Amino acid sequence: MDTRKVQRTGKSTFIVSLPKSWATKNSISAGSIIYINQGDNGALTLSTDRSERDMRVRLDIGDKTGEHLVRDIIGCYVGGYRTIEVTSGHMSSMQKKDLHLIVNKLIGPEILEETINKVVIQDLLSSEELQSERALKRIRTVVKSMISDSLSSLLNNNGELAVDVIHRDNDVDRLNLLIARQFTEILRSGSVKQETLNPITAFNYMQASSNLERIADHAYRIAEIASQRSYNLPDDLREELFRMEALLSGLLDDSISYLLQTNSNKANELIDRIREIQRHVGRMANIGDYKEESETVVRLVLASSLERMLDYIMNIGELTINLSHSTHPAEKA
Numbered sequence: 540m541d542t543r544k545v546q547r548t549g550k551s552t553f554i555v556s557l558p559k560s561w562a563t564k565n566s567i568s569a570g571s572i573i574y575i576n577q578g579d580n581g582a583l584t585l586s587t588d589r590s591e592r593d594m595r596v597r598l599d600i601g602d603k604t605g606e607h608l609v610r611d612i613i614g615c616y617v618g619g620y621r622t623i624e625v626t627s628g629h630m631s632s633m634q635k636k637d638l639h640l641i642v643n644k645l646i647g648p649e650i651l652e653e654t655i656n657k658v659v660i661q662d663l664l665s666s667e668e669l670q671s672e673r674a675l676k677r678i679r680t681v682v683k684s685m686i687s688d689s690l691s692s693l694l695n696n697n698g699e700l701a702v703d704v705i706h707r708d709n710d711v712d713r714l715n716l717l718i719a720r721q722f723t724e725i726l727r728s729g730s731v732k733q734e735t736l737n738p739i740t741a742f743n744y745m746q747a748s749s750n751l752e753r754i755a756d757h758a759y760r761i762a763e764i765a766s767q768r769s770y771n772l773p774d775d776l777r778e779e780l781f782r783m784e785a786l787l788s789g790l791l792d793d794s795i796s797y798l799l800q801t802n803s804n805k806a807n808e809l810i811d812r813i814r815e816i817q818r819h820v821g822r823m824a825n826i827g828d829y830k831e832e833s834e835t836v837v838r839l840v841l842a843s844s845l846e847r848m849l850d851y852i853m854n855i856g857e858l859t860i861n862l863s864h865s866t867h868p869a870e871k872a
Contacts, residue, residue, distance in 0.1 A: 672744070
């Protein structure tokens, strides 16, 4: 890292010299104009171009379809590209259909141009419109509803509600990808316009979002079972599931609140609470007297999914502690 000593010229102007290697690389000479952008985190970004970096990529997909094509487009989206020009020597109708499906699963991108061998995807969402903290809160709300409704659909044999939970998983995926994208933008520019997050905080928010997305996957798993057939669950298991739904909702609320507050003391208490609950959940697999093999599978899936949900909530608590020490380091003895 280069260092420079700030000097003073005149009565009110401070000056600092530029690294010669950077100046040479960017063709800077006496009289050149340099544009300075001040980030909310205090960083200054110097540029020889007044316009923002043209985040445009050209992607030749060849004959790719399905998951391979999905991964490429999502990679460009998370990478922060504002315009994705997708081309192919001869783009099939299946490829175009896949591209439309992918765009519908992302927040911001829209297809603005489509020809026989090219599709142009443009991100129309400003990073200021849905910042990471708001997106994280939104994911928490959706995941809470997924947990509550997935268990309710199983307890009440409500297949329609179960299918609705399954569809909601797409909302969580979209928000999770948006937060990952914003983290990339923060790393690239030092800050997103009007975004107060520093890179360390943004990284921890991204990790928390990923854990919420995995919790949603387990709610999806429970809802998927509930959508397939009806179950006559014993009373003791039903009571346990009602209790777990309330517990998970409260723990999820607390975990994200403590993260946003960077409250490591409360996060430690949360982790201790979860460990106590986990010991009890581990015995859920033995609750009830099942006569059918399918109901035994439900019991095992429930125990496994609820344990994993608790693990992921505990991970968010650990992220809070890590973030606390990263942003407010303890004084060394």
